[in-house]
Amino acid sequence: MQSITILGATGSIGASTLDVLARHPDKYKVFALTAHSRVEALAEQCARFRPARAVVGSAAAARLLSALLKERGVCCDVDYGEAALCEVAAAAETDSVMAAIVGAAGLAPALAAARAGKKILLANKEALVMSGQLFMDAVQQHGATLLPIDSEHNAIFQSLPQSYARSPQGCGVAKILLTASGGPFLARAVETLEHVTPDEACKHPNWVMGRKISVDSATMMNKGLEVIEAHWLFGASAAQIEVVIHPQSVIHSMVSYVDGSVLAQLGNPDMRTPIAHALAFPERIESGVAQLDLTAIGTLQFDKPDFARFPCLALAFEALAAGGTAPALLNAANEVAVQAFLDGRIGFRDIDRVISRVMFDLEHGAASSIEAVMAQDARARGAAEKIVAGVTR
Ligand code: NDP
Ligand code: MG
Numbered sequence: 001m002q003s004i005t006i007l008g009a010t011g012s013i014g015a016s017t018l019d020v021l022a023r024h025p026d027k028y029k030v031f032a033l034t035a036h037s038r039v040e041a042l043a044e045q046c047a048r049f050r051p052a053r054a055v056v057g058s059a060a061a062a063r064l065l066s067a068l069l070k071e072r073g074v075c076c077d078v079d080y081g082e083a084a085l086c087e088v089a090a091a092a093e094t095d096s097v098m099a100a101i102v103g104a105a106g107l108a109p110a111l112a113a114a115r116a117g118k119k120i121l122l123a124n125k126e127a128l129v130m131s132g133q134l135f136m137d138a139v140q141q142h143g144a145t146l147l148p149i150d151s152e153h154n155a156i157f158q159s160l161p162q163s164y165a166r167s168p169q170g171c172g173v174a175k176i177l178l179t180a181s182g183g184p185f186l187a188r189a190v191e192t193l194e195h196v197t198p199d200e201a202c203k204h205p206n207w208v209m210g211r212k213i214s215v216d217s218a219t220m221m222n223k224g225l226e227v228i229e230a231h232w233l234f235g236a237s238a239a240q241i242e243v244v245i246h247p248q249s250v251i252h253s254m255v256s257y258v259d260g261s262v263l264a265q266l267g268n269p270d271m272r273t274p275i276a277h278a279l280a281f282p283e284r285i286e287s288g289v290a291q292l293d294l295t296a297i298g299t300l301q302f303d304k305p306d307f308a309r310f311p312c313l314a315l316a317f318e319a320l321a322a323g324g325t326a327p328a329l330l331n332a333a334n335e336v337a338v339q340a341f342l343d344g345r346i347g348f349r350d351i352d353r354v355i356s357r358v359m360f361d362l363e364h365g366a367a368s369s370i371e372a373v374m375a376q377d378a379r380a381r382g383a384a385e386k387i388v389a390g391v392t393r
Helices: 012-022 039-049 059-072 082-090 104-115 125-141 151-159 190-195 211-219 221-234 272-280 311-322 326-342 350-361 370-390
Strands: 002-007 028-034 053-056 077-080 096-099 119-122 145-148 173-180 241-245 251-257 262-266
Touching: 002 012, 002 082, 002 104, 012 028, 012 039, 012 096, 012 272, 028 039, 028 082, 039 053, 039 059, 053 059, 053 082, 059 077, 077 082, 082 104, 096 104, 104 119, 104 125, 104 326, 104 370, 119 125, 119 272, 125 145, 125 221, 125 326, 125 370, 145 151, 145 221, 145 272, 151 173, 151 221, 151 251, 151 262, 151 272, 173 221, 211 221, 211 326, 211 350, 221 241, 221 311, 221 326, 311 326, 311 350, 326 350, 326 370, 350 370
Parallel strands: 002 028, 002 096, 028 053, 053 077, 096 119, 119 145, 173 241
Antiparallel strands: 173 251, 251 262
């Protein structure tokens, strides 16, 4: 029996994870579930999965959750705040941690899981983008296991030989081919992007996801963050990572080898596949996802990305090249700009303008400690908020 903590249980990845777990009650039990503000949804999940611990974002949310659980006759220890998130991520009673909080808020608990030597199923790419080397060092020093949930990185992981982690040089890897759907605005006239609405940006053609990552997909910042994520997970340089537009999202990514071979992982676009893969690794379990019907799909297309249409992708490559705290700066400015867009405070194209201004205005430094990274994150958020406040619509 594997015991699991789900950080961000009420989100899209959290719900998909619980769906997979529910199919295998003999193999997995839930130790802790966490949410931020969707307390009713968390109460429902607690009633169904009976975790020992539940964590929410505030004292008021904790009081409400306790009351809802009492009504349902569910016995569960309720807590709130970052320290409690870190505690349930590092607790002796849990073997695995699904890191599925969105954004920088997920860094501290994911790091706590790494420092406690847990098996970490990493969906929260922002944590790795912000703290890259520090996070990977913590994983190594504390004997943690890091398994990628992001569908592209899970596909790359599946397409690499298992010996890659021990000796990447000996494996003959030439390139990582990171596929991208191109999002909802791949074919839309560029000059109309200024006026797209949050609902249009969140309408992804292939995937159902949370609103922040959906906007990231529309700007292709998501792919930019994934380039940085691939750099840290697989030790690949920017030159070894190629982004390939593949609108069908059937090939989730590929690895090309020096002998001309290209290995790929294919599947229907449903996050339960990478989640089930990481949960059971190195075995396989059923995920509830239908088998791929290639003849029904018929055609797979590939194209080069257009950096002029998607300036956020170029900004992410710049941040990776700059190194240090530059990716943390990029990520923080992006989080502020995306939230401002979702709130109707700025337009879609202002997102890349805000990030670009923050990256130009602020100096990045060495990512020598988590404190240095968090200080840069705070500076970038402050700068981005000021720029957002100055945007007239
Ligand atoms: P959602 O917005 O659907 O869910 C986010 C989860 O994080 C919710 O449980 C939310 O709680 C919680 N949360 C939000 N803010 C905080 C906070 N400040 N402190 C603690 N918890 C918080 O996001 P997704 O599930 O779509 O994405 C989660 C992560 O996985 C992201 O990093 C994303 O990039 C990554 N990912 C997602 C994919 C997808 O298909 N959705 C694919 C690949 C990666 P509440 O609901 O209570 O607000
Ligand atoms: Mg992805």
